[in-house]
Amino acid sequence: MAKFLMIIGGVIFVIGFLMQFIHIGKLPGDIVIKKGNTTVYFPIVTSLLISIVLSLIFYFIGKFR
Numbered sequence: 001m002a003k004f005l006m007i008i009g010g011v012i013f014v015i016g017f018l019m020q021f022i023h024i025g026k027l028p029g030d031i032v033i034k035k036g037n038t039t040v041y042f043p044i045v046t047s048l049l050i051s052i053v054l055s056l057i058f059y060f061i062g063k064f065r
Helices: 002-018 044-062
Strands: 031-035 038-042
Touching: none
Parallel strands: none
Antiparallel strands: 031 038
16 A cells, blocks of 8 residues: 555656646636636646546556556
């Protein structure tokens, strides 16, 4: 269990480090509504992309387990 938590922590660290260089939060298809002093942001395409990547990661972890 401890080894698994260390691996997950390392993966989260690497993803966080790469997010500085890859601006994944502003993809075409993400909805931004600006009115006055209010901004509403719906990251639809970003959420889909992250969901697909995580699904593939968990699929391969389950397959080789």
